[in-house]
Amino acid sequence: MTISTLPFKRLNKILKLCLNKHLLEAGCDEAGRGCLAGPVFAAAVILPKNFKNELLNDSKQIKEKDREELRKIIEKEAIAYAVGQVDNLEIDEINILNASFLAMHRALDQLKTKPEFILIDGNRFKPYKKTPHQCIVKGDGKYMNIAAASILAKTHRDDFMKEAAQTYIHYGWEANMGYPTKKHREAIRQHGTTPLHRMTFQLLPRQLELEL
Secondary structure, three states, X not given: OOEOOOOOOOOOOOOEOOOOOOOOEEEEEEEOOOOOEOOEEEEEEEOOOOOEOOOOOOHHHOOHHXXXXXXHHHHHHOOEEEEEEEOHHHHHHHOHHHHHHHHHHHHHHHOOOOOOEEEEEXXXXXXXXXXXXXXXXXXXXOEHHHHHHHHHHHHHHHHHHHHHXXXXXXXXXXXXXXXXXXXXXXXXXXXXXXXOEOOOOXXXXXXXXXXX
């Protein structure tokens, strides 16, 4: 029996495992859509029917150390999981919405077990082959398979940005992960952009714009 527990306080809300109990369902979510730099990542996860975890939730609602513990559990116990990414150059070429869809498709392409249904976090998705799907607004706080995908997408992307921060030392990516924080934007103003920045994004407020 696959029951995963961690020594933390019980959450008030236990997520549902999936939408369709009679189908092999993959949850999908992305991370990094609102960042100024780096790829957008997405994950697809198929959980076993008896999977339980009281800590599992939307990755944004969980502490970093807990996300890392959950990542280990998900990657060990999932029927199948995969992570896809779309880099900043592709994002600039096709826009972030299409890049998010493409990252999810790349994750789904890598699944060793093919799902019969796909559950997507959000309100839009580009159909994947002929596999039926449904979008769920704030689904990462409602269904375990989407929440698990959010954990993997977030932790894999954080690893990428922390490694990139060792090369591009001025931008604070080890802490802000490429999001538009004050420190990140001040570093862009002082040091310019890097090869990882998304040049179609508003990198600086209008009053601080440079010729980037």
